[in-house]
Amino acid sequence: MDTLEVALGARSYPIYIGPGLLSDAGLLARAVTAQQALIVTNSTVAPLYLERLQAGLRCPEQHVHVLPDGEQYKTLETFAEIIDTLIEARFHRDACLVALGGGVVGDIGGFAAACYQRGIRYVQIPTTLLAQVDSGVGGKTAVNHPQAKNMIGAFYQPDCVIADTDTLSTLPRREFAAGMAEVIKYGLILDAEFFAWLEAHLEDVLSLDTDALRVIIGKSCELKAAIVAEDEHERGRRALLNLGHTFGHALESIGNYERWLHGEAVSIGMVLAARTSAALGSLDSADVERISTLLTRAGLPTEATDVDAERVLEIMQLDKKTTAKGLSLVLLEGIGRGVIVAAPGAEVLRAALEIGRDG
Numbered sequence: 512m513d514t515l516e517v518a519l520g521a522r523s524y525p526i527y528i529g530p531g532l533l534s535d536a537g538l539l540a541r542a543v544t545a546q547q548a549l550i551v552t553n554s555t556v557a558p559l560y561l562e563r564l565q566a567g568l569r570c571p572e573q574h575v576h577v578l579p580d581g582e583q584y585k586t587l588e589t590f591a592e593i594i595d596t597l598i599e600a601r602f603h604r605d606a607c608l609v610a611l612g613g614g615v616v617g618d619i620g621g622f623a624a625a626c627y628q629r630g631i632r633y634v635q636i637p638t639t640l641l642a643q644v645d646s647g648v649g650g651k652t653a654v655n656h657p658q659a660k661n662m663i664g665a666f667y668q669p670d671c672v673i674a675d676t677d678t679l680s681t682l683p684r685r686e687f688a689a690g691m692a693e694v695i696k697y698g699l700i701l702d703a704e705f706f707a708w709l710e711a712h713l714e715d716v717l718s719l720d721t722d723a724l725r726v727i728i729g730k731s732c733e734l735k736a737a738i739v740a741e742d743e744h745e746r747g748r749r750a751l752l753n754l755g756h757t758f759g760h761a762l763e764s765i766g767n768y769e770r771w772l773h774g775e776a777v778s779i780g781m782v783l784a785a786r787t788s789a790a791l792g793s794l795d796s797a798d799v800e801r802i803s804t805l806l807t808r809a810g811l812p813t814e815a816t817d818v819d820a821e822r823v824l825e826i827m828q829l830d831k832k833t834t835a836k837g838l839s840l841v842l843l844e845g846i847g848r849g850v851i852v853a854a855p856g857a858e859v860l861r862a863a864l865e866i867g868r869d870g
């Protein structure tokens with residue numbers, strides 16, 4: 512087992528990474544010391560991993576709340592049902608919520624923990640690659656508003672994160688690839704050596720080799736944890752993690768959140784950000800090629816040539832990360848060097864969107 516730390520002073524916490532952690536009763540006993548525990552999971556993950564988790568938990572009083580599966584249930588209604596369960600089962604302030612599942616379960620579970628009696632402890636047990644490398648770490652919790660994603664939430668850090676690499680064996684390939692977009696993103700914005708490692712070892716990663724998984728999850732969490740430690744509330748550097756996301760969110764919205772998974776839209780968005788960087792002269796065109804080649808090898812889309820560039824630009828203007836100062840964008844000054852800049856003019860963005868289109 513590998514252990515990393517998210518360094519946030521008194522609120523620092525460990526991330527445990529490795530195979531077989533869900534069956535490690537010793538680790539679970541240390542992670543969840545409360546008398547009362549509520550496991551929040553969903554209808555897909557419960558039949559796969561709930562029993563294993565329950566067998567290891569030593570809390571005398573255990574309850575389970577099973578959510579329906581899907582982003583469409585990441586709502587205030589679903590959140591309120593978890594609160595109902597906590598109240599009906601008379602959960603105390605010193606209880607612990609355990610979120611077992613992907614980013615949806617982690618985000619709603621974390622938000623319920625942040626709000627119940629003004630905050631109870633919680634533990635993240637992420638079971639998708641995306642949740643193990645991204646949403647499970649960093650303490651952003653939220654539910655969606657019918658008109659906008661993640662609009663209602665809190666920054667609230669867990670007690671610990673337990674990433675059992677074995678759970679990835681049941682994850683659909685497409686979901687795994689979507690998580691790889693975030694992994695590749697860390698290399699692009701922060702670590703050229705890690706990017707090169709991914710180029711050299713992608714086959715091991717895709718065949719779910721345990722050591723390779725430990726490397727990608729460990730490295731991703733280490734890079735994210737360092738940024739979160741520096742800028743927990745995203746007033747500055749944490750925004751680097753949004754590489755490809757401004758373009759990506761626009762594409763997700765145009766595709767009605769059905770056409771692309773989040774990671775797939777981010778993959779296309781990172782290529783668009785790379786092209787924009789190249790157009791501004793800060794990135795070699797050979798590096799744009801390297802980036803799109805690695806994303807393609809990981810099973811991700813890199814083009815959205817049928818999408819109307821004007822609609823993308825329009826939605827980007829509405830992006831919630833737009834500050835009073837205007838739209839900012841994460842670009843690259845080389846592989847491994849992300850920078851936050853004021854978005855270039857529409858002409859430059861339009862050109863990036865239009866490359867690859869056949870007339």
Ligand SMILES: NC(=O)c1ccc[n+]([C@@H]2O[C@H](COP(=O)([O-])OP(=O)(O)OC[C@H]3O[C@@H](n4cnc5c(N)ncnc54)[C@H](O)[C@@H]3O)[C@@H](O)[C@H]2O)c1
Pocket residue numbers: 553555556559580581582585612613614615616618638639640641642645646647648649650651652660661678679680681682683686689773
């Ligand atoms: N809090 C953050 O910092 C942060 C960061 C990125 C994304 N997010 C949020 O995370 C969510 C996306 O997370 P996600 O990609 O994990 O999606 P998800 O939670 O919907 O999981 C994807 C699918 O995989 C299934 N699944 C989960 N674990 C499985 C396993 N081990 N085996 C088989 N199937 C499994 C799920 O039931 C679901 O059908 C979005 O709501 C997004 O807004 C949050």
Ligand SMILES: [Zn+2]
Pocket residue numbers: 645693756773777
């Ligand atoms: Zn993302």
